[in-house]
Amino acid sequence: MAAKIGRSVSEFNNELKLRGFNVWQLESDSNATKIYSRKDFYKICLTTGKSIIHYADRSFEAEGTVLFFGNPHVPYSWETLSTTYVGYTCLFSEDFLRLSERSESLQQSPFFKIGGTSILKITESQRLFLNTIFQKMMEEQQTDYTYKDDLIRNYIHLIIHEALKLQPSENFEQQKNALSRITSVFLELLERQFPVENSDRPLSLRTAQDYANSLAIHANYLNRAVKETTGRSTTTHITERIAREAKALLQHTDWNVAEIAYSLGFEYPTYFNNFFKKITGMNPTTFREALV
Template identity: 80%
Template sequence: MENKNTRSVSEFNTELKLKGFNIFQIEKDGNATKVYSRKDFYKICLTTGKSIIHYADRSFEANDTILFFGNPHIPYSWETVSSTYVGYTCLFSEDFLAPSDRSESLQQSPLFKIGGTPILKITVEQREFLNSIFRKMIEEQQSDYSYKDDLIRNYIHLIIHEALKLQPSENFDQHKNASSRLTSVFLELLERQFPIESPEAPLKLRTAQDYASNLSVHVNYLNRAVKEVTGKSTTTHITERIASEAKSLLQHTNWNIAEIAFALGFEYPTYFNNFFKKITGETPKSIRTQAA
């Protein structure tokens, strides 16, 4: 049974990356839960049930039907409270929407940006309408229609526009300990940058300023919060995580050292060598030799 589930997850990930989108129904028994690379895909969920959603530095408790918009660049977590939980999920990559020339505005949308409102309460009438759109997307996903990708893009934009017309939910609760919540968001965002899967897709966030900009907070505020909660600076966390990833790539891939340096955001291999030796006390070459 475990092997079948593993293959199912693997097949889902492969198909999702290949197509750039996937729409599925959330079943009552929870068997429709999918595992995927959250750092690559936007997410729209229409769900009915009780849950607690943590999004950036805010938390929201849902008891009825909500429409949720997840940005891969903003950490979030979802706690399902009720035993019955139903709805639909649509996953899509930024590249999938690129043909419509609208993807550049996604991160600026009030539904997807970090200071925006990604959760909306839905009435029974609105739920029926949105359910029909999700069902149509699932039908098209399974069809042989040559232009189904274009049609699914239109459905996604229709959902986004319908959401923009709704009043945002105001039932967000600021985390009781703002420093703790911001630190949690930072650490999750840091971890989400890994693993590095290809030298052609290098690490994008490398400095404390990069993370502060991504989280829409001042870098000094981020530094104070992280230092207060963990005792380490933001830069130390980033440096240690990059060094850990470097060691893993040296031990478990056949990429040459120059490729690993580039993948981790270093302009020259010498910069990477100096960084790695300063942090670990060893050279990249010595780690590679030990792994051989």
């Protein structure tokens, strides 16, 4: 990633969070998908090379140029197979795009929604045109132009509209071991909610049904997959992960118990107290005092 030589991952993430947007050029960088907090940002990639993209419970083997749309609420991973892998990536938050009230949520768009078309095959002429848009975004983010964010938003919308004209790729394959893949997706989606960094933003997924809805599958199917693969229920995994986060927040933050309860999705502190005591044998306040 030539655009970030000499910059630390921390500096990149701080800048990304502050601005809500970043775009850069890929140059034989297979680790580009792993350096930022994916739970906050949507992603559009234009890449040329050979790779396997795992998206939710499906996989796509890509050779040539593809346009990829990543949703922070849908687990995905990228395996680069070729030695030469080039293109562009842009990340943006939904707040940055500032959709009007009449616009649909990004999560409901045909590219970002679960079950939608996340990968498109791109011809050479389309690649050259899209390259130009990404290059313009890269140039614009370096300027002092007062309205550059508005201009960049227009470029993102232009990419989306160009994609709407294209046909979706049909080379998706269901994983041979569907139950194992669903379990892997669930566990990654669970982990993506952590760490909790803001007491004003509670967990959006709290129950097995929430995760099933997010993955567009039946809750019974999710439960069966997780149970057969790990030997433990979906609810057990969720409960244990929330309990670990509760302990970390009690130990490493100065948030009061009510703030921690809210951040973890509990409607009332009493519910959190009961939950925590059932798991640890002591209430949150006693646990925190014992750490001193």
